Amino acid sequence: MRKKIVAGNWKMNKTVPEGEELAGQVAAGVSSVPAGVKLIIAPPFTHLSCVRKAIAGSGIGLCAQNCADHEKGAYTGEVSAKMLSSVNVEYVILGHSERREYYGETHEKLVKKIELALEQGLSPIYCVGEKLEEREAGKHFEVVDSQIREVLFTLSPEQMSRVIVAYEPVWAIGTGKTATSSQAQEIHAHIRKTLAGKFGALAEEISILYGGSCKPSNAKELFACEDIDGGLIGGASLVADEFLAIARSF
Numbered sequence: 001m002r003k004k005i006v007a008g009n010w011k012m013n014k015t016v017p018e019g020e021e022l023a024g025q026v027a028a029g030v031s032s033v034p035a036g037v038k039l040i041i042a043p044p045f046t047h048l049s050c051v052r053k054a055i056a057g058s059g060i061g062l063c064a065q066n067c068a069d070h071e072k073g074a075y076t077g078e079v080s081a082k083m084l085s086s087v088n089v090e091y092v093i094l095g096h097s098e099r100r101e102y103y104g105e106t107h108e109k110l111v112k113k114i115e116l117a118l119e120q121g122l123s124p125i126y127c128v129g130e131k132l133e134e135r136e137a138g139k140h141f142e143v144v145d146s147q148i149r150e151v152l153f154t155l156s157p158e159q160m161s162r163v164i165v166a167y168e169p170v171w172a173i174g175t176g177k178t179a180t181s182s183q184a185q186e187i188h189a190h191i192r193k194t195l196a197g198k199f200g201a202l203a204e205e206i207s208i209l210y211g212g213s214c215k216p217s218n219a220k221e222l223f224a225c226e227d228i229d230g231g232l233i234g235g236a237s238l239v240a241d242e243f244l245a246i247a248r249s250f
């Protein structure tokens, strides 16, 4: 059985006290979420230790939004996978389209980041997804395939078994424009088929999350799709009630 996951990517939002409060609210509401749905929150680096305390004992997973592509050393401003694991972070978002677009993250860098994260026992949440012009040109399958082949196909099956995939069409992120459930299901099934081409039956065990304007009002329909195993939530994860309502949509 694939894990059902609802992960909140806070991006660059909330001060530390605000983040502590939000994490506490999510932890307080966790009992309203169906058993078997894993909640994960991804605050900024500065918040991780405080948020860890705020969610202690709740079963909520703690996730970072990035890690360095080097192990350690003279890389001013970077945070390593080892540093994250030293504050008990369990997951790390890698390859988010905002990082690909604004910070020049290449496939080569992402391979290094994923390897370093896995070495430290972190589970990467690896993001893929096409831009609007790529979808309009009918190239979405091709784009997502290359994001998968060039990065995830470098992993061993054992490494791959610890990766979560998130499909986030760039045109749906923060725009209020969600992929329809049939658009999302179509590409999720395609991603699973691509993974199966390399990893065989393991592809059935990999959780593939949908991200992009996922809200309480559309989560139920999306999560009902066979190959959608949960969501990676941006804006709606900044309000505890909305985030929890999405997690109750299973």
Ligand code: 13P
Pocket (backbone or CB within 6 Å): 009, 096, 168, 172, 173, 174, 175, 176, 211, 212, 213, 214, 232, 233, 234, 235, 236
């Ligand atoms: P929104 O839910 O705000 O569209 O963001 C999605 C996202 O980028 C999550 O990583």
